Amino acid sequence: MGKAITEKILSDHSEQKDFKPGDIIDVKVDFLLTNDISGPVAVQEFEKMGDGELFDNNRVAIVLDHFTPNKDVVSANVSKTMRDFAKSKGITHFYDAGYGIEHVILPKDGMVKSGDLVIGGDSHTTTYGALGAFSTGVGSTDVAGIMALGTTWLRVPEQMKFVLKGKPDKWINGKDIIVYIISKIGTDGALGKSMEITGDGVKYFDMDSRFTICNMGIEAGALNCIFNFDEITEIYEKNAGVSNYKIYKSDEDAEYDYVMEINLEELQPMVAAPHMPSNGRPVTELSDVNIDQVVIGSCTNGRIGDLRTAAQVVKGKKVSPNVRALLIPGSREVYLMALREGLIEIFTESGFTVCSPSCGPCFGGHLGILGRGERCVSTTNRNFVGRMGDKSSEVYLASPAVAAATAITGKITSPTEVA
């Protein structure tokens, strides 16, 4: 019997070879990341764990992206804690405020790569499955434990397969795929399981779209979400200057507990209505909803491909006077690319406010927090109650194309109506 890609990567990172779903195995971690939310608590716990030695100061990244640039003294002290810790431990990969979002930076800088086993103190660490890596999120004490040992335990996941078929419309983004999937299986549809995205249709999705899909696997409860390595992955890794990656692909006869086929030709742009990522509906069903704010950015959709798509929609048009539109490039590099390509000019002329690279308002930290009863269309990944501000506010999750079209009209709009 063949093996799925996730099983192969886990097997190569564990001394236990003969495992089955549900077994608890110990695994070696290739790369660990943490940020200014999970990091400070991890540092506290790490200090309690003994001799203060990191398992490897070259295989830990700290990224200050959530409360940065610091909005107040409390956040500034949190950043300082991490800055001091990185310095005292000689952590090589320290990304200070303004560099950008962890899940945008790390694959681009070649820190995480195909075939790796990556653990992060952030639930959206599932993002790196797009590279054909195993990646999953943990909390602070687990981060501390891995900083000390370089190993952790995992419950071996059951395998789920999502087969993309046919050719999608030009406005379909990875966001539409994953919102559609979650609308079908629910926020616990993949609880503790592995989601593999495969099929002939994957060739229509670039790495930026694949990162988006894997990023939101956690919104279905998945342990990890993953693509098989292909030509698109290879080009991305070469552009990132990575050569020492490892290629994994599922066997033809690998077994899955669940298989879903998705016909890309029938797929419409999707919007997840409040207050669950599983409330996905075709954009046309929500066309009467008026919007106060639009956010384009985050670890889900803050990459250059996302900005190019959104710019295509807004070019030469004005943001609705009823909308505050925010553009938050996912990293300084994305910002610079957008600047050089003229995208920043397009957004600014149309009435967008361009913010410095960070997580922004996604998690309700700062920048663009919503007031009472306000509605936002956002390219971020969660729309829980109060996620972006006041408990009575609402977040609608959508692709960059839908978000851009919505910014122009002031109500939820399909890009086909504007562009």
Place this chain on the structure above:
Amino acid sequence: MIYRGKAIKYGDNINTDVILPGQYLNLTDERDLAAHCMEGIDSDFVNKVEKGDIIVGGSNFGCGSSREHAPIAIKASGVSCIIAKSFATIFYRNAINIGVPAVECPDAIDEINEGDILEVDIEKGTVKNITLGKSYNATVYPKSIQNLINVGGLVNYVKSIRGVN
């Protein structure tokens, strides 16, 4: 270990954003976090919670963010354990790591009323609803997780591996 306390009940998909809203994630002191526990869904929680209380959730309890601030806030509120139909993977790990028992007991949940007195036996894997006079079987932790709990959580586990006191 047996935990006995009064039930504070919530529904399905209680996410970490409502347990501990994002605006407080720059706080690290557990007392500060406890002051905002469940604020996103139940602003009365901090007033009604008493030492030893048991939080009861539906399916997928703790979904969403990896923020350990959520189980830390629950623990610091005096909650002795959490029972639910199922737990989100990261929350489950976090709870175990910091010593908050997270017990899966799908059969017991629907019949529990807010305020019922519950008794949870971790080793035996049972939940008793004292108020209703009923007993239910709960999922028992795998052996390796039980070991982690027995040594007092991940910090002690790592210390034991590294041979430090």
